[in-house]
Amino acid sequence: METQHSVLHPGGTDAETIAILSWIMFGGATAIFFGVAGLTLLAYVGGETMRRRIASGKFIFWGGVIFPLVTVTALLVYGLMLTGARVIASSGTALRIQVSGEQWWWRVRYPASGEAAEAVTANEMRIPVGREVEIELSSPDVIHSFWVPSLAGKVDMIPGMVNRIRLRAARPGVYRGQCAEYCGGPHAMMAFYVVALEPAQYEDWLDRQRQPAASPPLQKAGEGVFFSSGCNACHTIRGTRATGMIGPDLTHVGGRLSLAAATLPNTADAFSHWIRDNQFIKPNNRMPPFGILSNGELAALGAYLESLQ
């Protein structure tokens, strides 16, 4: 799956602005580096007059004080203008999403709106292209950081505080993000996707997410294993009696791009593999391994979860 995850390949408006700034700075830094290298070389091999000029106090003053002062001030003003533009008061028309970073996955909630119920998912957000999205970031455990390089800079998720990040995708696409504050254990495997869709597609998707799971389910056998194994203690499947809050909401898990916080592809096999061997795939994550389940049970579960589209 093609994902965008680079600061230098922006897909969002903030990332675009920062990318321009980045290239200006890289160009400037390269020029200054070669300038300093050139001066050093001239100091070493240059002719008499050149070297006398470099050896003077004026050189140190103009090169070491005035030049950095001017460049740095110009850069600073530019940077502050960009910062100011970003930190403006939130606009009322922004789409609001709540994301909680938890060891080691992302709890995503689209709040209820008017008559529409809330939608809860995990490890993936979908947003409409061209619209301002404001995400409320929090954490119930340790510090995490929400970073989607192709869309915007990062904002930390700090227990006890609610931070906000604003994103606007300029183009449709799948944007990959990854936790950027060491949170212990498998921090390395705490990634997520932000999928930017055309507005109509987005509305369809959100409507779907707000619905409970189809009832009766397509895979009755799998559903049976789900409850008999106690999965409902940690997981919620809206529309059933599974209301556990410890792990990700699985109501529409079959329709996501990946599993286990962007660690595995989304297939029935991957589900079975994860359920039995998750401690091997993502060591120390908080889900226990279900080695006691038979292959048949695992296959049924996998099929069931995949059917939760």
Added chain:
Amino acid sequence: MRNYPNSLPRPKGELAKLEAIWAPPRGFKLLTAVNNTYIGLFYIGTALLFFVLAGILALLMRLQLAVPANDLIDQGTYNQFFTMHGTVMMFLFAVPVVEAIGVLLLPQMLAARDLPFPRLSAYAFWAYFIGGLFFFSSLFFDLAPDGGWFMYPPLTSSRYSPAENADFWLVGIGFIEISAIAGAIEIIVGILRTRAPGMSLDKMPVFAWSMLVFAGMIVFAFPAVILATFLLELERAFHWPFFIPEMGGDPLLWQHLFWFFGHPEVYIIFLPAAGMVSMIVPTMTGVPLAGYRLIVVALVATGFFSFGLWVHHMFATGIPELSLAFFSAAGMAVAIPSGIQVFAWIATFAKGRLRLTVPSLFILGFFAIFVIGGLTGVMVAMVPFNWQVHDSYFIVAHLHYVLFGGMVFPVFAAIYYWVPAVSARALSERLGRWAFALMFTGFNIAFFPMHIAGLMGMPRRVYTYAEGLGWEWYNLISTVGAFVLAAGILVCLVDLVLNFRFAVSGTAGNIWKAGTLDWLPNGMYGTRSIPIITSREPLWDDPELAGDVQKGRYYLPGASTGGRETLVTSPVDAVPQYLLQVPGQSWRSFLAAVFTAAFFLLLTVKLVTLALVCGVLALAMIIAWMWQTDPGENHPPVSIGGGIKLPVYVTGKISHSWWAVVILLLVAASMFVALLFSYLYIWTVSPQVWPIAEGQPMPELLWPIGSAAAFIASSAAIAYSGVMLTKARVWPLRLTLLFSCVALATALALEFHGQWDSGLRPTASSYGALVYTFFTVEAQLAVAALIMCIYTVARSVAGMLTPVRRATYDNTMLFWHYTVGQGLMSLLIVHGFPRIAE
């Protein structure tokens, strides 16, 4: 015809006596050595050992990251590795190595015979050596800390890091903090008070300036991290909630305290290296340093500015725009003093003719790498860019460019440069060139690609990464580069083994034709006689100087008191003031260090009783060591030559021990200010747990008033005992001292009782925790003060405290008044602030 202070020929046996007095211990007794040459070399060697150990961790990490989804090193081990790599490099290598080079070189550079407190250096070194090795060995027991080298709570609080690994970090680096503070005291007093006569501040070598700024920065920066580690350990061990939001704490408090230390820390590491560069460049170009004054200003300015930058580590935490703007501006401003230094060095190259020796190559390598690091530093000071690259591999690249380029390359230059001063043979030019070439290319191949990996979205502190993100090639190239770099370092180590032969008198000598005093011929006693300084490059301006000094024509050519001595001079103009009697080898400082290290380490593994026993033994050793200080006027004033007669004992503000206590009190005050900041900061974040908001009763005013009265009474008694001492009224002296002790203890008891009685508990909320921390910090000072006071009484009883021989009393009194002052401030804040705050 010059007027030398002392005439020739020198008396027979004068030199032999000097040599005998300064002779180093042999064999097993080497453990008792305190002379700066030995301690300096032990220190440098140990620091290099930690460099290699932490470097091996890095190589293993790079092997793990060479390919995606690798399983060479498992998650838990890798998390310990990167934590230890950072912690060992920053605390056990970077600060110690530059401090160690200072310990080794400063006395020589200032023509002093030793540092002013040699046993303190020895104590600091041995505590670091033992403690550091044990700390590193935690890796072999799966007990190494794994919270990252900056250990952010809540991850490192007891709930999310229940095992002892985090405690190893918190308590384990306690002795590093002691070492650094002890070193700072030593270096400040040494640089300001033991310079050669005539070496006014504007003739002082730039390295000495940089070490002075270094030490000053340690005094004001380290206390913040000492407090932070103390608070986190209290939270982990006793559940005093400073960083737990549900109890009114704030994880960001840790970040503020840590980075208030952490940012100056990197300049603490860089400035001495810049100082070394400023010594090597003039020698290699054959001309004096261009822009000496500008460079000194740049060093001091960097030191100051660096305290105003720390929030740039926190740009992504959601702080307000005004903070972002201020700290961004400050972060960029600090580039200017570095720019001054770079251009001054280029100007020096232009003035002279650079000889491309191995030290010069390392300096050029430093230039290239440090300038790149500085440029990326300006980039990351730009907030929007920072929001993208913070906590990514771009930052890993940046920090290694500035630290490796800014400190490691100059240190390797320094090794090649100064080895001839302490070794019979210089190092090999051929091997040195290979070491440089491998290190320079290896470093850039290893770290440059990390800029790109970071921009492509790779966060830091990840033990593995997924395939298909495009990070594979960059990581593989970095790994190859790391091994090339390691090969270069290995070549240097081989060079040291093959060529370094420690010598004091038969050294390779001034092969670079340098102009500063560190290149005078010397023995264990430093130089034979202490010269008069009239310029910045004394050896260039007076070709006869080395010979004259050797012959004993200058000051103090012998050992007049029959013991080790050095000259104490005035801080600005270096006018001789008195003779410092320098201690020689001692078991007591060594044993004190062993027991101190044992105390911290045993506490870490929760063997509390044994830890306390070692703590008591450490204290006993320290007291035994102190007992040998304050010798009084045990010798009439000494003629050092040139008609100058100096006392061998002084007391009061001119005394080096007074200065040491003052610096120690600045450390205590800095820690108190950090605590005050913590209290006010938590109040702004969680006013709801303050008593007025909670509707909780505060202690009745009678308690703090009583406590304050007891504090003041103890100070008054101490002052009165000083008068009794002057009048030689022995029993009033002893009784008032003891009364002071009782008054101080009462002051503390009253404060504690008042708080406890009101029902407040430290585990109740962040407010409770902070109130009891004010008490605890004050109690620590008070216990030290009480010990000092009883010790002073003992000195009096032993007949070692007289109206003249009174340094012990003076230092105790100074410490006492500070303790009382801090106590009164604590009472004012703890009892006054909640009553006036809304």
